[in-house]
Amino acid sequence: MENRNDFLNYMEEQIAALPCESVSELVKQAEGTDRLYLVFVDILKGFCQEGPLSSKRVAEMIQPVRQLAQALVDKGLSGENLVFLQDDHSSDAVEFSSFPPHCVKGTSEAETVEALKPFRNMSGVQVFRKNATNALFSRNEKGVRFFEFLENRFQEGPSTFVITGDCTDLCIYQNAMGIRLLANELNADVRVVVSAEHTRTYDTPVEVAKKLEIPAHDGDLMDLVFLYHMKLNGIEVVKTITEK
Ligand SMILES: [Zn+2]
Secondary structure: OHHHHHHHHHHHHHHHOOOOEEHHHHHHHOOOOOOEEEEEEOOEHHHHOOOOOOOHHHHOOHHHHHHHHHHHHHOOOOHHHEEEEEEOEOOOOHHHHOOOOOOEOOOHHHOEOHHHHHHHOOOOOEEEEEOOOOOOOOEOOOOOEHHHHHHHHHHOOOEEEEEEEEOHHHHHHHHHHHHHHHHHHOOOOEEEEEEEEEEEOOOEOHHHHHHHOOOOEOHHHHHHHHHHHHHHOOOEEEOOEEOO
């Protein structure tokens, strides 16, 4: 137990010492905005504002993400470089055996939050609708699977993917890792950047969990462990991405 506390303290120190990134540095390192991609993961009403999986804690990242998206668009990032990975479940989704029904196709829960709709509505945006937490096997409207889309981007040259949204330990972790691991497998020159301020998970205290007979989920601890774990795996985890 003592060792465990040492490790928790160590992880906290590591995450507290994360560097900051800036929009201008991102664009500079990517040599412009052509090879820079902003990925919005599940920033949907069903995780932020309504339904059984919505969480106020998760919704805290909406405004920082909106500001980051605006700053990148102001720098010239086009709709083609905005990637939306979003839950769009069938009503009989197998995933509903693990989580209560949420973000069913055609419902308002499956919609992008209002604050981000101006970006979602830009022409050329890439949308992958998924029926599982990991989007790698999901398809866009043209039937292209997300991993095929990534392979095509990787072949075009060095690229940078900035991952935002929720939840840190589920869809952020799995999709950031998916992009990182595909790039590793292909020896592709790819930066995967995750900002702590632009990602978030939910909180279900043990007391509440016991009362409702649902799994407990410590938001602060899960954010900490999974940010640390992504860093361990070569994802560039930063404290924030400043607008300038
Ligand atoms: Zn889901």
